[in-house]
Amino acid sequence: MEVQKNRRGRVLNWLRRDPVLAASCAAALLSAFFxxxxxxxxxxxxxxxxxxxxxxxxxxxxxxxxGAFDFLMDHLLKAVRSTRTLSAALIGVCFFTSMLVTNDVALITFVPLAILMLAQRQRLMAFVIVLQTVAANLGSMLTPLGNPQNLYLYGRFNLSAGQFMSIMAMPTAVSLLLLCLALLWIRPETISPPAEKKTGxxxxxxxxxxxxxxxxxxxxxxxxxxxxxxxxxxxxxxxxxxxxxxxxxxxxxxxxxxxxxxxxxxxxxxxxxxxxx
Incomplete structure (x- = not known):
C-alpha cells in the first residue's frame, strides 16, 4: 500500500513538473491504439x-x-541610467539572444536576473518579465535555431537560412517595434548600476x-x-x-x-x- 502511494506521488510530481511532456506522452500512447x-x-x-x-x-x-551569459549581461548594463533603459536591456537581451540560444534558454537565463535587479520594484518587475516572455518568443521567430519548431519547419520545407530569415524578417521587425512602444509605459526613474560585477x-x-x-x-x-x-x-x-x-x-x-x-x-x-x- 505504501509502495503504491509513493508511486502515485512520483507520477503526480512528474505531471506537475512537466505537464506538456505528460500530455504529449499520453497523446502518443493514445495514438498507438489507432x-x-x-x-x-x-x-x-x-x-x-x-x-x-x-x-x-x-x-x-x-x-x-x-558564466558567459552573466558576463555578457553585465557589460550590456554598463550603459543603464534609468528604469526604462534597464527594462529595455533586460527585454532586448531576451529578444536578441533567443535568436541564437532558443527562447526557453533565454528566459531561463535572464528572467532570474530581472527578478534580482528589480526586486525593489515589484510592479515594474512583473511588467518586465511579461515583456521578456513575449520578447523571447517573438525574437526567436527570426532564425532556424530560435526554437525547436523553427528547426522542424526549416528542415521540413528544405529552406536555406537566408530564405527562412527573409520570410520572418518583417514580422520580427514589427514585433521589435511593438516592444519598443510598450517600453513607453515605463516611467524613467534614475537608478544606480549594480554593485556586484559578474565575471566570466x-x-x-x-x-x-x-x-x-x-x-x-x-x-x-x-x-x-x-x-x-x-x-x-x-x-x-x-x-x-x-x-x-x-x-x-x-x-x-x-x-x-x-x-x-x-x-x-x-x-x-x-x-x-x-x-x-
Missing part, C-alpha cells in the same frame, strides 16, 4: 531536428556553466563557443548533424560531464512524442482517404 507500434515508428522521428536540438542544448548549457572566464567559455559555431554549421547543412551531436557529447564528456545534466531532456522527449503523434494521425487520416471514409 496505429499499432511497429518498426515504422522509427521513421516517424525527425532525427535531424532532434540531433540539432540536443547539440545546441549541450553548447548552450556549457556556455551558461562558464574567456578560456573556459571558448571551447563551448566553438562548439556552438560547429552546431550552427550543422544547422546550415555544412556538417552532418550526427557528427556534430557526437562532437557535442564528446566535448562535454572531456571538459565537464555535469553539462550533460543541464540538457533539457524532457523537451527532447516531448518532441519524440509529438513526432509519433503527428505521423500516426497523418497515417490514420491517409488510410481513411484511401478507403474512401
Amino acid at each position: 496505429v499499432p507500434p511497429s518498426r515504422a515508428y522509427l521513421s516517424y522521428l525527425d532525427l535531424r531536428v532532434l540531433c540539432l536540438l540536443a547539440s545546441l542544448m549541450v553548447a548552450v548549457a556549457g556556455l551558461k556553466k562558464t 572566464c574567456a578560456k573556459k567559455a571558448l571551447p563551448w563557443a566553438v562548439l556552438f559555431c560547429v552546431c550552427l554549421l550543422a544547422v546550415l547543412r555544412v556538417l552532418p548533424y550526427g557528427l556534430v551531436l557526437a562532437i557535442a557529447v564528446l566535448t562535454a564528456a572531456l571538459l565537464d560531464r555535469s553539462v550533460l545534466r543541464g540538457v533539457d531532456y524532457s523537451l527532447l522527449l516531448t518532441f519524440v512524442f509529438f513526432f509519433l503523434l503527428i505521423r500516426s494521425v497523418y497515417k490514420e487520416l491517409h488510410a481513411d482517404r484511401e478507403t474512401g471514409c
Whole structure:
C-alpha cells in the first residue's frame, strides 16, 4: 500500500513538473491504439531536428556553466541610467539572444536576473518579465535555431537560412517595434548600476563557443548533424560531464512524442482517404 502511494506521488510530481511532456506522452500512447507500434515508428522521428536540438542544448548549457551569459549581461548594463533603459536591456537581451540560444534558454537565463535587479520594484518587475516572455518568443521567430519548431519547419520545407530569415524578417521587425512602444509605459526613474560585477572566464567559455559555431554549421547543412551531436557529447564528456545534466531532456522527449503523434494521425487520416471514409 505504501509502495503504491509513493508511486502515485512520483507520477503526480512528474505531471506537475512537466505537464506538456505528460500530455504529449499520453497523446502518443493514445495514438498507438489507432496505429499499432511497429518498426515504422522509427521513421516517424525527425532525427535531424532532434540531433540539432540536443547539440545546441549541450553548447548552450556549457556556455551558461562558464558564466558567459552573466558576463555578457553585465557589460550590456554598463550603459543603464534609468528604469526604462534597464527594462529595455533586460527585454532586448531576451529578444536578441533567443535568436541564437532558443527562447526557453533565454528566459531561463535572464528572467532570474530581472527578478534580482528589480526586486525593489515589484510592479515594474512583473511588467518586465511579461515583456521578456513575449520578447523571447517573438525574437526567436527570426532564425532556424530560435526554437525547436523553427528547426522542424526549416528542415521540413528544405529552406536555406537566408530564405527562412527573409520570410520572418518583417514580422520580427514589427514585433521589435511593438516592444519598443510598450517600453513607453515605463516611467524613467534614475537608478544606480549594480554593485556586484559578474565575471566570466574567456578560456573556459571558448571551447563551448566553438562548439556552438560547429552546431550552427550543422544547422546550415555544412556538417552532418550526427557528427556534430557526437562532437557535442564528446566535448562535454572531456571538459565537464555535469553539462550533460543541464540538457533539457524532457523537451527532447516531448518532441519524440509529438513526432509519433503527428505521423500516426497523418497515417490514420491517409488510410481513411484511401478507403474512401
